[in-house]
Amino acid sequence: MRSKGEACPLTCSVSKSHSVGYPWKKNKKTPRRTAYEAQSSNLPILKKERPWYKTINSTVLQQTLRQLDVAFSKFFKNETGHPKPKRRSRFRSFKYTPGQVKLDGNRIYLPGIGWMRFHDSRPIPSGFTLKSVTVRRKARGWFVSLQIEDKSVPALPVKNKNEISPDRVKGCDLGIKKLVSISNGEIIQNPANDKVFKRQARRLKLRQRSASIKKKGSRNRKKSFSKVASLHDRIANSRSAYHWKTAKVLTDGTDALIFEDLNIRGMKSRCKPKKNESGGYNPNGQSAKRALNRAISDAAWGELIKKIEVVAAKSGIPVIKVNPRHTSQRCPKCHHVSAENRKKEKFVCTNCGHHNDADVNGAVNIKMRGLKELGIDPTQLPLVRGEVTPMELTAT
Template identity: 35%
Template sequence: MFKFFLCSTAKQAAALAACLEEHRTLYNAALEHRRTAYRKAGVAVRYGEQSADLKHIRADDPGGQGRWSFSSQQATLRRLDKAYRAFFDRVKAGRTPGFPRFKGRGSFDTVEWPKDGDGCRWHSQPEHPTATYVRLQGIGHVRVHQHRRVLGTVKTISVKREGARWFVVLSCDEVPAHPLPATGAVAGIDMGVAWLATTSDGDHLDNQRHLATSASRLAAAQRDLAGKKRGSTRRRKAVARVAALHAKVRRQRLDSAHKAALALVRGYDVIVHEALNVAGMTRRAAPKPDGEGGYLPNGQSAKSGLNKSILDAGWSAFLTILSHKAESAGRQLIAVNPANTSRTCSRCGHCAKDNRVSQAVFRCTGCWHEAHADVNARSTS
């Protein structure tokens, strides 16, 4: 996947915003259609029926829905259909269902063109000597800040809004791998908060804590936003400032994750990590009713701080990036069950709760082996 900044003009940015808004409207209208049909007639509307209705929708609204690519609108309807299928899969699995919701302006930020050449064209002006352009139906040729070479064959093209910025995202097939020379080294890594990761060799990867670093600026921006009148121009600018700060934190976190993952991939042939359920680890603590209409303390106040630190470290993003880099470099990445790895001695195998003296210290109560807790956990895996 390749992501590039769009150097759009003011007119093109307005057209991109209109395109995104029309696709959001289409998504919400299709969702309302499904809900109403089932509520009033007990009829389940499928993707095929809604896709067939697109022709009439476009004909009735030539200055709105009719301006955009038919294929991109079908992709938006497939996005809704995917949300419905995921809902029913969760129901069958006995998990919390989470019915598909209407999309507000802040929760719909991407439009996809499923095929290069169908309503869009990557590198649409190949004769240009220095610049790269992408052509989008209804928008025109938009200049792209292409900072690296695109490998493989472009399959799908998406446009994504992040704050006030627009990006083009390319999904490619047949991307060639670039195997790295073998090192003969094997390592286990332990994810943490004090350090992003600790290897079984005792090396630490720094946790930059980007959100904590920007906390004061974010708090000031949020206070400024809270004092603005809803619907005002000043409030829109305040919202944009908050969004820009969060976007910067996200870019910093991804940059750190890429660098840390690359260091591991270059240094080891086999990397073992814990199969962490980050969503479950950062879930709110379950309430404890006291039987009298109230609730007992459940430790959520303390847990919320840990949850915030885990999410700031970006474990899920790091492990995803590490997986992609390992595959491209020909490295082997192995996920293991994390149960009791922090309590088990890497020397004698003795497992006990008392082995973990503190967050950083491990001291086996069986053989008295002592080590950094994260290093011991990785050696155990």
């Protein structure tokens, strides 16, 4: 494939029909090379043609091809978009295979680079084997993440139906203002409303503005944008820390966790344009939607659920996702479904008068649905109420 600039086969698209490289191998069972094998066998030729590839450790090159292979297989399964071509300055990470990297206190040996010192951010337990090692470049420096395995620690089996007591099951409703509303009436607030987070968001806005008015291509612009990037990094770190804490709170004293199966991409979609007779467009609420989309991105529900799944797996807690249909409109007492049941922050059933905090009520419905999926009869449960005072109820 020919292209302008740094044409690099590692970063070009691979055809799944093996049009790149020699297609056959000696194996009689599967005589065709996979895209990865074809490209990997091309590496020596590549090194001859572009000598700077020789400076890169050979397993790192192979791992990069593997990552590309993963990216393409995800793309062909329709899970992600088409992988984007990258030039070498765009690469932010590289990976070593197991058995390559050595550790000695706060020194690490990276093949092709040598011994390097690193800041030991957390103690590494003894008696483990080092799996793959990834080196990443971030806005505030280089980071190395070590994947370690200890075979003496057995994997905990996931709890089955008989080990789960319905009182210790938590239904969780994800939201923007209240990050997680739990079916037992507890609420975990969104840190975006927190003083520190608000200050960070304001600082980010100021830095972005000051960076964007700098002269294009200038050194000052570059410096300003690196400041923006480092603040982004900080914010992402503190959000991630908050998510880990939330995951800990949710999994403590719990037998099973139930979430709604959210279509986050669908929720963030743009509003449909509204045409008018004169050929122009009427306002369709997109500017308000943009703010909501940003809030959805900031809450990072997908990231949160991934972390919860990691923490839950450690104690064998099953994490179940249920269909969210009508969970905010349904009365858990008499099963009456109506859009009028929900009155902003409150839930008041128009049929039987059952009332609760709207989000906690949603969480209760999610829990009921999850229990059904687990095969436990949810009808015998007492209904827990969130913080709704009679005053609030009479106000409507």
